[in-house]
Amino acid sequence: MCGIVGYVGKQKAAAIILDGLKRLEYRGYDSAGMCVLQGGRLDVAKKAGRVEDLVEEIARHRFSGTTGIGHTRWATHGGVTDANAHPHVSSDGRFALIHNGVIENYAQIKTFLAGNGYGFKSETDSEVLCNLIAYHYAKEPAGGEGTSCFLESVRKALGHVEGTYGIAVLCADSPGEIVAARKASPLLLGVGDGEYLLASDASALISRTKNVVYLKDGELVHVTPGAFSISTLDQADVSPVVDRITWSITDAEKGAHAHFMEKEIFEQPLALENTMRGRFSEDGSTAVFGGLNVTAAELRQIDRFLFCACGTAWHACLVTEHLIERFARVPVEVDYASEFRYRNTPLHPNTLFWVISQSGETIDTLAALREAKRKGYRALAINNVVGSTLAREADGGIYQHVGPEIGVASTKAFTSQLMVGAMIALYVARMRDMSFSDGVSYVTALKRAPDLVRKALEQAPHIKAIAKRFAPYNDMLFLGRLSLFPLALEGALKLKEISYIHAEGYPAAEMKHGPIALISEKCPSVFFAPSGEIFNKIVSSMQEIKARQGPIIAIVTEGSELPPGLADEVITFPECHEAVLPIVAAIPVQLLSYYIAVERGCDVDKPRNLAKSVTVE
Ligand code: G6P
DSSP: OEEEEEEEESSHHHHHHHHHHHHGGGGGOSSSEEEEEEEEEEEEEESSSSSHHHHHHHHHOOOOSSSSEEEEOOOOSSOOTHHHHHHHOOSSEEEEEEESSSBBHHHHHHHHHTTTTTTOOOHHHHHHHHHHHHHHHHHHHOOOOOOHHHHHHHHHHHHHHOEEEEEEEEESTTTTTTEEEEEEEEEEEEEOOOOOOESSSSGGTTTTEEEEEOOOOTTEEEEEEEEEEEEEEEEOOEOOOEEEEOOOOOGGOOTOOHHHHHHHHHHHHHHHHHTTTTTTTTSSSSBBSSSSSHHHHHHHOHHHHHHHHHHHHHHHHHHHHIIIIIOOOOOEEEEHHHHHHHHOOOOTTEEEEEEEEEESOOHHHHHHHHHHHTTTOOOEEESSTTTOHHHHSSSSEEEOOOOOOOOSSOOOHHHHHHHHHHHHHHHHHTTOOOOOOHHHHHHHHHHHHHHHHHHHHHTTTHHHHHHHHHHHHHHEEEEEEGHHHHHHHHHHHHHHHHHOOOEEEEGGGGGGGGGGGGGGSSSSSEEOOOSSHHHHHHHHHHHHHHHEEEEEEEEEEEOOOOOOOSSSSEEOOOOTTTTTTHHHOOOOOOOHHHHHHHHOOOOTTTTOOOOOOOOOO
């Protein structure tokens, strides 16, 4: 989704902002632009298309100013055009603004401003906000002794808008200053050496500083040369807390890998180790979590869990549901966050509410968390981004600790969420019926997960060859049962996200109630067939596909024997504990979709129309 960068310091702003914009590309966008304040003028370069399309435009402008803002836009109001790209400049030329989010009452404000002589060059809601700031600036000079007219005009304008925003604003009369504010869109201030940066995402500023202030909803920051101050919409001063980012710039770079997605797939053994680190009891029989803020006694009173999320994280909820119900025997419900927020579902009073979100900024997931809290439920979050909005608003939770995930298609964040889910299942199970020795075996199994994933990754060259063969198909089914049914959903999602092949995930036995109508030599099926009690049932489903000439890729446990000729291709993964199975089984489908997308020449890290974190409804 949209990205924000801002710079105030002694260096030329343009190069720093351009670097920030490149680092924000992964979030998904369709236009980019920047504005530099120089010689009392707001000079803007913006273009529909990629950041690389903007580079030439920037060169033409010969930017030399040391104050600037930059933006990557993901269209909501108005098509993908140069005019709709940000920054927007107010019609009096005084203000430039970049905006993430949606101004819901923009039409009303636009009519008002048009009646007051303000003109519009774009179809965006953001330009309306920019002109509204200009209107307040022109109408009411400084708010009083010691107050900044620039800051107060932004504050007043924000008092009139409904909706969500992360904004950064420049004023032609205030060189060396930026005013920025947030409501439901992430925004961080980087406190560098003699310079300040603003960003919607730490990856855009980490090359210059690791010291950051995470702004809260309803806060404004005013950056002036050599200082900054934070206040609320109601003009109350806020004492800033400067946090330190724990990961480094190399974590957000591809290194020798062709794509971030490839890097992140191969990083999974290490990511899983990081997720588990320090989270097992000394006696090795259960999990321990530092930040749940729920005592063991309270947790024992919980009768059911409700998990909400979106996209891949929703699949992680489904696996977690299976593991908690299987091992802890506590009922679990899973809902799409976007449905839960409006569904007004009846909840059992002793429900513990959870959300899962890699970014911690997905607006529907945040809204679900807020709704659960409004209803008085304790709400916990599983999240990867330290300091994210979700992490700050949840009553407690578990950080995934896998470092930045840049590829739009989630991989290492997903398997780490599965690991956290498996650990929660263990923790709750040990409070109830799971014995000490079963707990020890479970922990031992989880600790082996990184090695098993390494083993599964060894199949990469074989899967690459399979991908070559299957890349030309236009439809594919993914089929699995029990804890691997969500993996079938995830396999199908991964494939469609990055290769644009139509794919569906289904419970293997349900296939005969509909999808079987699609089966022909043109529609391959990917089957998860782990060893165990339902292996033979899955083989029967495969036979039904084979009888209709459907090609089959079978993903099976090492050493399993399939009837000769049943599968066209076989991928194996190592034998593992039930709690680890979904993690290990994720590897073949991640690799398959990655290599198919590469084979089809797709832009794997920046798939069309998708965004890494969806901050609009
Ligand atoms: C977007 C991404 C998905 C992701 C989903 C939820 O749709 O493209 O990869 O799974 O958002 O994101 P979250 O950050 O909440 O896990």
